[in-house]
Amino acid sequence: MAYFPEEVVEQILGFVKSHHDRNAISLVCRAWYHIERLNRGSVLVNNCYAVRPERVHSRFPRMRSLTVKGKPHFADFNLVPAGWGAMALPWVDACARACPGLEELRLKRMVVTDECLKLVAHSFANFKSLVLVSCEGFSTLGLATIATNCSVFLKELDLEESVVKYRGHHWLNCFPKPSTSLETLNFACLAGEVNAHALEKLVERSPNLKSLRLNRLVPFDVMARMLARTPKLEDLGTGSFIQGFNAGVGLHLPVFNAFRRSRSLKSLSGFWDAAGLHFQVIYSVCKNLTCLNLSYAPFIQSADLINIIRQCTKLRTLWVLDNIGDEGLKVVASSCAELEELRVFPARTAVHPRTALTEEGLVAISSGCRKLNTVLYFCERMTNAALIAIAKNCPQFTSFRLCIMEPRSADPMTGQPLDEGFGAIVQSSKGLRRLSLSGLLTDNVFLYIGMYAEKLEMLSVAFAGDTDNGMIYVLNGCKNLKKLEIRDSPFGDAALLAGMQRYESMRSLWMSSCNITLGGCKSLAASMPSVNVEVIDEGASSIDEADEDANNARKVRKLYLYRTIAGPRGDAPGFVSVL
Amino acid sequence: MAGADVDVGTELRLGLPGGGADAAKAEKRGFEETIDLKLKLPTAGMEEAAAGKPEPAAEKAKRPAEAADKAPAPKAQAVGWPPVRSYRRNVMTVQSVKNKKEEEPEKQQPAANAGGNSSAFVKVSMDGAPYLRKVDLKMYNTYKDLSIALQKMFSTFTATGNNMNEGKLVDPVSGADVVTTYEDKDGDWMLVGDVPWDMFVESCKRLRIMKSSEAIGLAPRTKDKCKNKS
Numbered sequence: 001m002a003y004f005p006e007e008v009v010e011q012i013l014g015f016v017k018s019h020h021d022r023n024a025i026s027l028v029c030r031a032w033y034h035i036e037r038l039n040r041g042s043v044l045v046n047n048c049y050a051v052r053p054e055r056v057h058s059r060f061p062r063m064r065s066l067t068v069k070g071k072p073h074f075a076d077f078n079l080v081p082a083g084w085g086a087m088a089l090p091w092v093d094a095c096a097r098a099c100p101g102l103e104e105l106r107l108k109r110m111v112v113t114d115e116c117l118k119l120v121a122h123s124f125a126n127f128k129s130l131v132l133v134s135c136e137g138f139s140t141l142g143l144a145t146i147a148t149n150c151s152v153f154l155k156e157l158d159l160e161e162s163v164v165k166y167r168g169h170h171w172l173n174c175f176p177k178p179s180t181s182l183e184t185l186n187f188a189c190l191a192g193e194v195n196a197h198a199l200e201k202l203v204e205r206s207p208n209l210k211s212l213r214l215n216r217l218v219p220f221d222v223m224a225r226m227l228a229r230t231p232k233l234e235d236l237g238t239g240s241f242i243q244g245f246n247a248g249v250g251l252h253l254p255v256f257n258a259f260r261r262s263r264s265l266k267s268l269s270g271f272w273d274a275a276g277l278h279f280q281v282i283y284s285v286c287k288n289l290t291c292l293n294l295s296y297a298p299f300i301q302s303a304d305l306i307n308i309i310r311q312c313t314k315l316r317t318l319w320v321l322d323n324i325g326d327e328g329l330k331v332v333a334s335s336c337a338e339l340e341e342l343r344v345f346p347a348r349t350a351v352h353p354r355t356a357l358t359e360e361g362l363v364a365i366s367s368g369c370r371k372l373n374t375v376l377y378f379c380e381r382m383t384n385a386a387l388i389a390i391a392k393n394c395p396q397f398t399s400f401r402l403c404i405m406e407p408r409s410a411d412p413m414t415g416q417p418l419d420e421g422f423g424a425i426v427q428s429s430k431g432l433r434r435l436s437l438s439g440l441l442t443d444n445v446f447l448y449i450g451m452y453a454e455k456l457e458m459l460s461v462a463f464a465g466d467t468d469n470g471m472i473y474v475l476n477g478c479k480n481l482k483k484l485e486i487r488d489s490p491f492g493d494a495a496l497l498a499g500m501q502r503y504e505s506m507r508s509l510w511m512s513s514c515n516i517t518l519g520g521c522k523s524l525a526a527s528m529p530s531v532n533v534e535v536i537d538e539g540a541s542s543i544d545e546a547d548e549d550a551n552n553a554r555k556v557r558k559l560y561l562y563r564t565i566a567g568p569r570g571d572a573p574g575f576v577s578v579l
Numbered sequence: 580m581a582g583a584d585v586d587v588g589t590e591l592r593l594g595l596p597g598g599g600a601d602a603a604k605a606e607k608r609g610f611e612e613t614i615d616l617k618l619k620l621p622t623a624g625m626e627e628a629a630a631g632k633p634e635p636a637a638e639k640a641k642r643p644a645e646a647a648d649k650a651p652a653p654k655a656q657a658v659g660w661p662p663v664r665s666y667r668r669n670v671m672t673v674q675s676v677k678n679k680k681e682e683e684p685e686k687q688q689p690a691a692n693a694g695g696n697s698s699a700f701v702k703v704s705m706d707g708a709p710y711l712r713k714v715d716l717k718m719y720n721t722y723k724d725l726s727i728a729l730q731k732m733f734s735t736f737t738a739t740g741n742n743m744n745e746g747k748l749v750d751p752v753s754g755a756d757v758v759t760t761y762e763d764k765d766g767d768w769m770l771v772g773d774v775p776w777d778m779f780v781e782s783c784k785r786l787r788i789m790k791s792s793e794a795i796g797l798a799p800r801t802k803d804k805c806k807n808k809s
Contacts, residue, residue: 076666077659134666161666168710189666191673193704193711242766273766296670347671349663378661405661436662462660488657 009035019044038062045069046507048086048110049532050564053094064103065129066095070110072510072560073460074485076134079512079558081536083573088112088135089119096123104129104156111135117142121149129156129184139165140192147174155208156184166192173198175206182206186213188237188270196222204229210264213237216272216296219244220255227258235291238270241278260284269293269319276304286311290338295319295345306331317341322355322378329361333368341374346405355379355405359386366393374399382439383411387421397429401436407463407488410440417441423448426456436460446470450477458483471495475502485510493520496559500524503531508562519552521559525579532568533561533579699780705733705788706757716780722772729759729788761786 013036016022026036042065043056057063070086088110095102102124112135120130127150132138143164146157154176164187172195175182180202187194196219203209203226210232214223218239227233259265265285271278274297289312294300302325309315309328315336322344324332332339342365346355357379363386366372372394382404411418418439426432426449433455437445441464449456450473457480465471471491474484475498484506492515503509518535525533536558568578699716712732719725759771763782771779771786 074659076664077662078665079659134664161664163666193702243768295667298671345663345667346661349661349668349671378663403661407657407660460662462662487659 006031006035010039013039017042041065042104043067047562047564048091049566049569050507050562052566053091054098055565057094057098061098063099064101065106066091066099066102066104067106067108068110069108072485072508073109073483074487074510074512075109079487081575084536084576085569085571085573086110087116087571089116092116092119092123100124101126103127103153104131106131106133107135108133109135111137112142113137114139114142114145118145121145125151126153127151128153128181129158130154131156131158131160132162133158133160134162135159136163138162139167140169140171140190141167144171144174147171147176152176152179153181155181157182158184158186159189160186162189164190166190169193169195169198172202175202177205179205179207181208183208184211185209186211186237188213188215190215190217193217200225207232209233211235211267213269214239216240216270217243221245224255224258227255227262231262232264233262234264235267236265236269238268238272238274240272241274243273245278256281256284263288265289267291267293269296271297271300273297273299275299276301279304279308282308283311287313290314291317293317293319295321295343297321298323298347302328310335312336313338315339319343319345321345321347322357323347324361325356326358326361326364329357330364330368333364336369338371339365339369340371342369342372343374343376344378345376346378359383362386363389363393366390370394371396373397376401376403376436378403378405380405381409381412382418382421383413384416384418384421384424385411385413387418388424391421391424391428395428395430397425397432399434400425400429400432401434401460402438403436404438407438408440409438417444419444419448423452426453431455434458437464438462442466443470443473446473450474453478455480457481459485461486461489463488465489465491468492468495468498472498475499482507484508486512486514488513490515492516496520497524500527503528503561504563506563508560510558510560511556512558514556514559516556516559517552518554518556521556522552522579524561530563530565531561532564533559534572535559535577535579537575537577699783701761701783701785703729703732703786703788706790708733714786716783721776722779726759729786733788757788758791759786759788 009032013022013025016025019042022036022040026033037059038061040060041062043060043063044067045051045056046069048068048070056066068088068091070088071080071084074080075084086109088107091107092105095105096119100123103126105120105127106129110132112132117138120127122145130146130150143157143159146154169192182202185202185206194215194217199214199218200222203212209230212226212230212233212235214237216239220239220241221244223239223244227236259282262285266288268282268285268289268291271294279300286308292309292312292315294305294308298321300323302323305320305324306328309318309332312318313335316338318332318336318339318341320328320343324344329344332342344357344361348354355378357377359379359382362375362377362379362382365375366389370393373396375397376399379402382402410416411421419442422435422437422441422445426435430452432453435449435453435456435458437460443466446465446469449459453459456478459474459478459481461484468491470489471486472495474481475495481502487510491511496511496516497520499509521533521535525531535556537556572578700713701716702711702713704711714725714728714732716725719728760768761771761779761783762785763769764784768787774782
């Protein structure tokens with residue numbers, strides 16, 4: 001090995017893209033560590049507080065693409081209060097100083113301000129791609145600075161599911177003239193109006209546009225005109241189907257024709273206010289579609305859904321609402337043999353979260369769609385028998401997320417917990433990397449998970465388990481576990497402390513509304529300097545040193561701990577105590 | 580004559596069966612009554628959820644596990660449950676799901692700024708104008724007041740007449756008549772002036788002053804709405 005020329009290693013490295021593999025390579029020996037770090041162009045930081053930005057830059061001086069993730073996953077469900085942190089500015093700042101050649105910046109669950117966007121716009125001459133997923137804190141003014149100042153190389157602006165403050169629609173005018181290099185433009189999340197004229201002009205001068213996702217306020221006629229000018233479009237997120245539908249006679253015909261002529265369109269989303277009849281315009285593209293997202297279209301009835309899906313024989317990814325019903329899913333099962341990913345969301349989540357879906361739908365899918373590897377399924381009920389059948393039909397799940405709407409729902413046929421069902425899933429799908437549990441579950445399910453889920457990397461637990469043993473089984477068994485998030489489950493200090501050996505090899509642990517106490521968290525923090533233990537306690541008084549015993553016995557509402565080489569973070573707000 | 584009785588007997592009514600004396604009361608239950616009967620919303624719990632505080636673990640543990648029962652007894656909702664991204668929740672709220680085929684009568688998801696507000700700012704756009712404006716609907720008491728205010732706001736354009744329905748603002752480019760329309764809570768575009776002022780203020784989300792020629796096709800569905808709201 002000592003005689004293996006570095007140049008050869010470098011050459012080989014050029015073909016290795018996966019972060020996981022690259023990290024493994026860098027651990028082989030010191031020489032390889034250095035070769036690899038000088039060669040890595042695409043850097044992924046899974047937790048913005050695990051490492052300081054400067055450290056990342058000094059290790060990877062040839063960085064071209066940086067991806068940073070911020071808040072814990074449960075922030076998606078309003079469990080992390082506003083102001084918690086995950087500011088993007090320190091990262092952008094470090095990039096501006098150390099890496100002016102940066103081409104791509106991808107941020108997830110971070111707070112991005114307009115000031116930060118301005119810095120991005122002015123710091124990187126070759127900037128090509130900005131992707132902000134589930135981010136917040138910026139406005140359309142920030143977008144304007146990006147559009148104005150980023151060089152003509154800008155290829156991608158993607159604001160997936162971000163929250164953007166509306167400060168005018170001027171930003172669309174700001175993109176370079178006479179033409180742009182835009183290939184991807186996604187502003188579906190934008191709540192405000194866009195200037196239709198500016199949008200049309202922008203599309204006209206963006207000949208490379210492959211992916212365009214409009215927000216729900218873009219009138220139909222505008223979309224119709226743009227479709228005529230984007231023959232290379234592969235991915236379309238529609239605008240409104242109602243606004244502008246009547247403006248100009250027979251506009252659906254040009255849209256219909258545009259769809260019919262399109263050879264390249266493979267992915268559709270949006271639909272927002274579309275209902276039954278509107279969908280006829282897309283019938284002609286259905287047979288080419290590999291990706292269809294109807295999960296933001298609550299007005300489409302089951303019968304219409306079925307008509308569309310029947311024609312989507314090449315579909316690989318399908319996102320729908322639960323009003324598709326079990327019957328609709330049976331049609332999916334018989335029509336979409338290539339299906340790999342299915343997500344079914346509840347249409348009604350407020351007041352009385354209900355869905356008409358039962359276990360039947362998913363069982364049908366599992367028997368018809370043998371390539372299925374990713375499932376997210378919200379349903380009203382689930383049985384062990386169904387889960388066992390699903391496990392047998394589909395042994396190649398990599399991500400299985402089941403959400404039975406009512407917490408702690410037992411098997412309705414037997415009254416039993418769903419331990420056996422989930423046990424079958426983990427036993428059968430040896431490659432399972434992500435699992436979300438729901439329903440009535442005892443410690444047994446965790447025993448199964450610990451025993452069988454060897455490749456499991458992320459586990460989400462809610463309203464489950466009986467004793468500390470549950471959590472201990474998982475911590476002891478799942479050697480590849482990286483993220484564990486638990487809410488409303490009876491795990492206490494014993495379980496928390498049992499994982500002491502594990503937390504350094506895991507990315508993070510979240511526990512909320514469990515039975516852990518402040519004392520337990522403190523003793524964990526004391527024995528693990530390389531782990532930040534953060535207690536989030538909004539509304540509670542600051543930790544009072546006076547009566548220590550009483551204090552230590554206090555239940556901790558929210559705990560977030562994560563491994564880090566950056567030490568305790570300096571930007572923690574008042575309601576976060578870093579122990 | 581028997582016919583009259585038959586007519587009465589076959590008349591469609593929503594109400595408790597039997598009881599001729601109750602026939603007079605056999606009309607659709609009002610919205611509020613329905614809430615009382617079925618939902619018994621634990622408003623305290625809802626507020627807590629909105630404030631972002633988690634339910635105490637003890638209470639949740641007590642709640643018995645139930646299979647999919649269709650009984651309307653509601654549970655207080657846990658924060659962040661079901662685990663649907665807040666982004667998605669917000670989008671669906673805006674869409675304002677019109678589920679008329681509910682099993683149980685369900686309150687429409689209240690908008691973030693549900694009633695009791697002291698102001699009702701809505702955007703006003705005018706076709707051809709380079710920027711939008713905002714008006715506070717609660718500042719006015721009648722359509723006439725609003726009309727005058729809008730005329731002043733877009734004062735570069737000729738304005739005559741004093742009734743919204745007649746829409747006497749004039750489009751600057753073509754000189755053609757314009758009409759004022761508004762988007763209501765359901766997302767429909769309605770002609771301004773059909774419903775009582777208060778009802779309009781409550782349901783109006785934004786205003787648009789558009790060319791008369793484009794306003795063809797606006798259905799006057801407000802008459803149905805008036806009936807339901809009685």
